Amino acid sequence: MKIKKILAIVLAAVMVLALAACGKGKDQGGDTPQGSGSAAPAASEDFTWNGHKEVWAILPTTGVPGLMMHADSMGWVMEQQGWTYVAKDAEGNPANQVTFVEDAIAAGNVGALMIAAMDTPMLEDVCEQARKAGIAVDFLGAAPDYEIAGYIATKYSITGMFAVQAAEDWAEKRVAEGGNIPKNANGKYEVAVDYYLDITDGIYRSNAIVGTLADSETLECVSTTQAYGQSAQQDAYDNAQAVLAAHPDCRIFIAYEPDEAMGAAAAIEDYAAQNHLDLADFAVFPCYFEDPTFQAMYAAVEADHSANAVKGYSSYGATATEEQQNTYDPTGAKAYSPTGEKLAIILLGVCGEGGYEWNFGEAYFDDISATNVYGLELNWKQGDANPCEKYEVPNFLY
Secondary structure (H helix, E strand, C coil): CCHHHHHHHHHHHHCCCCCCCCCCCHHHCCCCCCCCCCCCCCECCCCECCCCCEEEEEECCCCCHHHHHHHHHHHHHHHCCCCEEEEEECCCCHHHHHHHHHHHHHHCCCCEEEECCCCHHHHHHHHHHHHHCCCEEEEECCCCCCCCCEEEECCHHHHHHHHHHHHHHHHHHHHHCCCCCCCCCCCCEEEEEEECCCCHHHHHHHHHHHHHHHHCCCEEEEEEEECCCCCHHHHHHHHHHHHHHHCCCCCEEEECCHHHHHHHHHHHHHHHHHCCCCHHHCEEEECCCCCHHHHHHHHHHHHCCCCCCECEEEEECCCCCHHHHHHHCCCCCCCCCHHHHHHHHHHHHHHCCCCCCCCCCEEEECCEEEEECCCCEEEECCCCCCCCHHHCCCCCCC
């Protein structure tokens, strides 16, 4: 079954998928406070907002649905306070992100920037120029060693480690119930890895995936490939086909994000059908969950392990409540992101807009979790020890 066909089936299921509820207080992105905005630009000891109500989301690419979910949700929250939202595509080039910040300063009508930062040191000088110009800046997925309005960071390394651990648990339990997962000459189950190295957090996650596999007593990495951006699903499909041709006993795939996981799952479905194999014996684990199509696939496979190749995931951040999703888009075609809401709260808070408050420079690290179809639960929260510190270096270790 080709990608278009499987996506058509899954998208139909999305319409009836209920999003899980998750409670949180206002400081963690709770109910939107009422208010029409401040009468004058906000000022603090560190920052004075310029009063302009246009916000730009400066992104590595606008071609990744999971990333756009955060950016668009942030923009929507700010639009409710009278802001104008604009998304900017850096086309995978960190220098373009610097240029966009310079453009925002020169434009004279921009009051806030959200940057999914590709290279935080490169952005330091222009972020300071933006602060002096009264533009609030927050980061998604990066923790700078200089002060900005705030940032939401994720221990991407832990998402990678958790995905591998969820796969280890799945393999053990599938074999225990009679599953057919071949071992290689080293007595291990073979794993293919989809990674991404164009941002620092991607390097951290990729290091943790491959490093955790290197330390595993049951799993062995036999392939590393990359698929990201506009053609991620097709590239992942092609990569998985090549892996299965070269390693016909490979049954486990660790994917960077849902798009890549769904592309690999489509290739695996074709391979299993051609070779009369049970999809219950294959597993794909992405390091992110918040994609409606992927969520529908996971719901299907929870009910029937042979429904598709997805068998679990690691992820981060909160899931939207039903009320949040219905307010944003009751059709479910566009998923609401509490992480995006928090990005908006940081910017609105330092600007004194909409009754929000945020201490300039404050950081927030997302909770991280992982699960599989056998009910495994892994969790990490801000303040817990970091088991992946050794992987958080700016170069790929493997």
